[in-house]
Amino acid sequence: MNNNNKPYSNIPGTTVFDGDMVRVGFHLNQFCMSLMQASNRDAFKQDERAYLDQWPMTQAQKNAVLARDFTQLIALGGNIYYLVKLSSSDGLSVAAAVSTMTDLSPEDYMEMMRNGGRSPAGNRFTDHRESDKKSSKEQQ
Amino acid sequence: MNNNNKPYSNIPGTTVFDGDMVRVGFHLNQFCMSLMQASNRDAFKQDERAYLDQWPMTQAQKNAVLARDFTQLIALGGNIYYLVKLSSSDGLSVAAAVSTMTDLSPEDYMEMMRNGGRSPAGNRFTDHRESDKKSSKEQQ
Amino acid sequence: MAKIIAGLGTSHIPLLGHIIDKGESRAENWAPIFDGFQFTKRWIKEQKPDVVILVYNDHATAFDMKIIPTFAIGCGEEYRPADEGYGARPVPTVKGAPKLAWHITESLIKQGFDMTIVNEMDVDHGLTVPLSMVFGEVEEWPCQVIPLAVNTVVYPAPTGERCLALGKAIRAAVEQFPEDLNVQVWGTGGMSHQLLGERAGLINREWDLAFMDDLQSHYEALAKISQVEYIRESGTEGSEMVMWLIMRGALNHEVREIHRHYYVPVSNTALGHLIYENTDAAACEGGE
Amino acid sequence: MAKIIAGLGTSHIPLLGHIIDKGESRAENWAPIFDGFQFTKRWIKEQKPDVVILVYNDHATAFDMKIIPTFAIGCGEEYRPADEGYGARPVPTVKGAPKLAWHITESLIKQGFDMTIVNEMDVDHGLTVPLSMVFGEVEEWPCQVIPLAVNTVVYPAPTGERCLALGKAIRAAVEQFPEDLNVQVWGTGGMSHQLLGERAGLINREWDLAFMDDLQSHYEALAKISQVEYIRESGTEGSEMVMWLIMRGALNHEVREIHRHYYVPVSNTALGHLIYENTDAAACEGGE
Numbered sequence: 108m109n110n111n112n113k114p115y116s117n118i119p120g121t122t123v124f125d126g127d128m129v130r131v132g133f134h135l136n137q138f139c140m141s142l143m144q145a146s147n148r149d150a151f152k153q154d155e156r157a158y159l160d161q162w163p164m165t166q167a168q169k170n171a172v173l174a175r176d177f178t179q180l181i182a183l184g185g186n187i188y189y190l191v192k193l194s195s196s197d198g199l200s201v202a203a204a205v206s207t208m209t210d211l212s213p214e215d216y217m218e219m220m221r222n223g224g225r226s227p228a229g230n231r232f233t234d235h236r237e238s239d240k241k242s243s244k245e246q247q
Numbered sequence: 248m249n250n251n252n253k254p255y256s257n258i259p260g261t262t263v264f265d266g267d268m269v270r271v272g273f274h275l276n277q278f279c280m281s282l283m284q285a286s287n288r289d290a291f292k293q294d295e296r297a298y299l300d301q302w303p304m305t306q307a308q309k310n311a312v313l314a315r316d317f318t319q320l321i322a323l324g325g326n327i328y329y330l331v332k333l334s335s336s337d338g339l340s341v342a343a344a345v346s347t348m349t350d351l352s353p354e355d356y357m358e359m360m361r362n363g364g365r366s367p368a369g370n371r372f373t374d375h376r377e378s379d380k381k382s383s384k385e386q387q
Numbered sequence: 388m389a390k391i392i393a394g395l396g397t398s399h400i401p402l403l404g405h406i407i408d409k410g411e412s413r414a415e416n417w418a419p420i421f422d423g424f425q426f427t428k429r430w431i432k433e434q435k436p437d438v439v440i441l442v443y444n445d446h447a448t449a450f451d452m453k454i455i456p457t458f459a460i461g462c463g464e465e466y467r468p469a470d471e472g473y474g475a476r477p478v479p480t481v482k483g484a485p486k487l488a489w490h491i492t493e494s495l496i497k498q499g500f501d502m503t504i505v506n507e508m509d510v511d512h513g514l515t516v517p518l519s520m521v522f523g524e525v526e527e528w529p530c531q532v533i534p535l536a537v538n539t540v541v542y543p544a545p546t547g548e549r550c551l552a553l554g555k556a557i558r559a560a561v562e563q564f565p566e567d568l569n570v571q572v573w574g575t576g577g578m579s580h581q582l583l584g585e586r587a588g589l590i591n592r593e594w595d596l597a598f599m600d601d602l603q604s605h606y607e608a609l610a611k612i613s614q615v616e617y618i619r620e621s622g623t624e625g626s627e628m629v630m631w632l633i634m635r636g637a638l639n640h641e642v643r644e645i646h647r648h649y650y651v652p653v654s655n656t657a658l659g660h661l662i663y664e665n666t667d668a669a670a671c672e673g674g675e
Numbered sequence: 676m677a678k679i680i681a682g683l684g685t686s687h688i689p690l691l692g693h694i695i696d697k698g699e700s701r702a703e704n705w706a707p708i709f710d711g712f713q714f715t716k717r718w719i720k721e722q723k724p725d726v727v728i729l730v731y732n733d734h735a736t737a738f739d740m741k742i743i744p745t746f747a748i749g750c751g752e753e754y755r756p757a758d759e760g761y762g763a764r765p766v767p768t769v770k771g772a773p774k775l776a777w778h779i780t781e782s783l784i785k786q787g788f789d790m791t792i793v794n795e796m797d798v799d800h801g802l803t804v805p806l807s808m809v810f811g812e813v814e815e816w817p818c819q820v821i822p823l824a825v826n827t828v829v830y831p832a833p834t835g836e837r838c839l840a841l842g843k844a845i846r847a848a849v850e851q852f853p854e855d856l857n858v859q860v861w862g863t864g865g866m867s868h869q870l871l872g873e874r875a876g877l878i879n880r881e882w883d884l885a886f887m888d889d890l891q892s893h894y895e896a897l898a899k900i901s902q903v904e905y906i907r908e909s910g911t912e913g914s915e916m917v918m919w920l921i922m923r924g925a926l927n928h929e930v931r932e933i934h935r936h937y938y939v940p941v942s943n944t945a946l947g948h949l950i951y952e953n954t955d956a957a958a959c960e961g962g963e
């Protein structure tokens with residue numbers, strides 16, 4: 108979303124948590140951070156919408172939280188280390204939460220991991236014509 | 248006190264707020280920091296001893312706070328930017344609080360400042376025989 | 388492209404904020420202090436900077452003993468004036484410049500500066516007093532501000548050489564920012580003062596004036612001054628002067644000093660203030 | 676004098692902490708993971724380090740979006756295991772080494788590293804999982820720990836070259852500390868993994884193994900890898916590997932690899948672990 112025209116914009120299926128994303132996601136991530144405290148987790152579970160309304164988040168961010176739509180939450184500035192505080196409070200494992208962002212079911216995702224994970228082949232560049240280029244030419 | 252054997256140990260009438268002082272003064276300074284909040288200032292004024300007893304400070308630190316003994320507070324790890332939160336909550340100006348650490352009365356201190364401040368001559372080294380050395384030889 | 392056109396150095400003494408906030412800055416007894424900023428107030432109206440990178444130190448306000456960043460850069464949308472124990476200063480909220488700030492931060496980290504990124508904090512007199520002295524009493528600050536907080540409270544502060552290098556790196560970063568922005572860098576703090584101990588009240592006028600003289604062209608020599616020497620010569624808080632070196636590093640090697648003001652005392656402190664403009668910014672990029 | 680004798684690299688995967696804390700680390704299905712640390716557990720009992728400088732990244736635990744230090748060094752007396760949302764790990768409180776930590780901090784700042792000083796924080800799985808994997812289940816951690824938290828959450832992380840240089844500067848600082856201390860530096864994090872997006876689950880075994888090969892002698896080349904290349908090749912979180920470069924920089928140019936372990940998968944992540952000992956520490960001080 109906000110990773111356009113950056114040296115990492117051509118990495119497929121990947122959102123880099125850079126300054127633009129930090130700005131967009133600031134309050135969303137701070138909301139997630141608040142779930143580190145048991146009393147806040149309780150208040151959130153009691154009435155999710157009311158708890159969310161205490162935070163200056165966008166409507167889209169609030170809806171994505173309610174829907175546990177992690178793909179959307181990442182696009183709206185969520186950072187995975189913050190978002191797992193939301194999934195953990197649901198009792199979800201990190202792997203299960205992560206798998207929902209892929210095209211695989213949780214079971215197929217686990218199976219892929221057991222078989223050595225997702226191969227980098229074909230997953231380095233969005234434009235497959237670029238994929239033969241040596242990525243080692245990238246600068247710091 | 249804890250500035251012994253340091254490159255600044257031979258500067259007279261001066262305590263450098265280094266790591267040793269930070270360690271000694273941690274809770275004293277955090278207590279001072281708490282006075283930034285009006286509700287804490289009120290609680291402190293209500294019962295100073297009781298408020299202090301909530302902090303894991305040494306008895307000597309607590310007594311020096313009660314006595315507003317700034318010389319002692321500096322020796323016990325207090326930092327001036329923290330300590331002024333204590334003197335401000337008493338309605339004291341920074342200059343008035345600072346003057347109590349010198350050999351001058353507040354009035355004489357102000358008078359000295361109006362006349363251009365304390366001269367560095369004779370105030371660079373504790374050992375006056377050293378004072379002719381060029382201090383510019385000091386390394387970073 | 389963004390460009391750093393000018394910079395200034397100034398003390399950030401809290402008493403000046405008190406005087407302004409009580410409406411007494413035009414009182415006759417303070418004239419010797421405030422008159423030295425009349426030129427500055429006219430000058431800044433002509434300069435109209437879009438963004439000021441304001442180098443200051445936090446005085447146990449936003450940061451306490453738990454965490455002490457050496458260099459903290461503000462990437463937030465805005466910053467509220469802090470309540471330092473006597474109520475917040477009645478001055479406008481400070482508007483950030485988050486896009487430029489993030490650009491600079493990314494560049495600085497890639498250039499090898501270990502920045503602490505701050506997205507939310509209150510700003511104390513170290514930042515708001517210089518704004519008041521330069522812009523006067525206004526409804527809104529007429530520019531955006533990027534706070535750059537330097538640790539000078541806990542020993543050791545960053546070295547003069549490191550501060551000068553940071554200034555140069557900031558210049559390089561700003562010049563790569565694609566928007567047309569007029570950017571200034573302000574170094575604040577100092578000049579000589581010591582707020583503690585039997586030696587409190589130390590003022591070294593000769594040292595301060597020599598510092599202001601040397602800052603124009605002999606800043607590389609100033610950058611070699613150790614913190615211990617600052618303390619010995621100009622008081623424990625005199626070592627805040629490293630922050631002026633960040634400003635100096637952000638300017639060209641060739642600068643014109645267009646204004647200077649020095650006065651003793653303000654409260655416990657020697658007040659110093661000067662303004663530099665880059666000479667023919669495009670042509671002479673020396674001093675690296 | 677204090678001396679860095681050895682270092683190790685290891686992933687710090689939270690699942691490993693869960694397994695240990697549930698008492699299941701000896702279960703057969705986890706043997707391929709935990710067996711690779713049997714050598715390490717014996718080795719550390721012989722080595723008996725006094726202090727471990729433990730390089731890790733905080734995962735939105737001690738630091739939130741308000742403040743993000745690039746390099747934060749723990750100078751505190753102790754650190755509690757953090758509640759990361761499912762209760763604190765039932766492991767001992769981590770004892771700090773404040774005297775050495777302050778010595779190193781002062782030296783690093785004077786060497787031009789812009790450290791953020793931390794006197795109080797809780798430590799998350801990034802720090803406690805490596806302790807558990809190496810020391811096992813103990814009543815007290817058998818050494819003091821200096822936490823060194825590196826930002827790898829917000830882009831950009833410090834460069835590989837900066838991390839390598841920090842390691843070298845840490846070595847110089849430790850070697851000037853007057854007490855006889857056996858100090859180790861641990862680099863943690865990685866290896867390849869990506870926890871977000873359609874590409875989640877990326878593992879690049881070839882890249883990981885080449886990294887472990889090159890770290891011994893060709894670490895200067897590894898230090899040139901950009902964060903973008905880490906992300907492209909080994910996943911967004913694969914860029915945690917810069918923390919191993921801090922460990923590497925803190926050791927001599929000549930090291931012996933005395934142990935290696937690599938396993939896929941642990942949860943979403945490739946697990947990597949190796950141990951280096953300085954060869955003839957006194958004699959061969961190259962690689963600068």
Ligand SMILES: [Fe+3]
Pocket residue numbers: 399444446513576577627
């Ligand atoms: Fe100041």
Ligand SMILES: [Fe+3]
Pocket residue numbers: 687732734801864865915
């Ligand atoms: Fe990690």
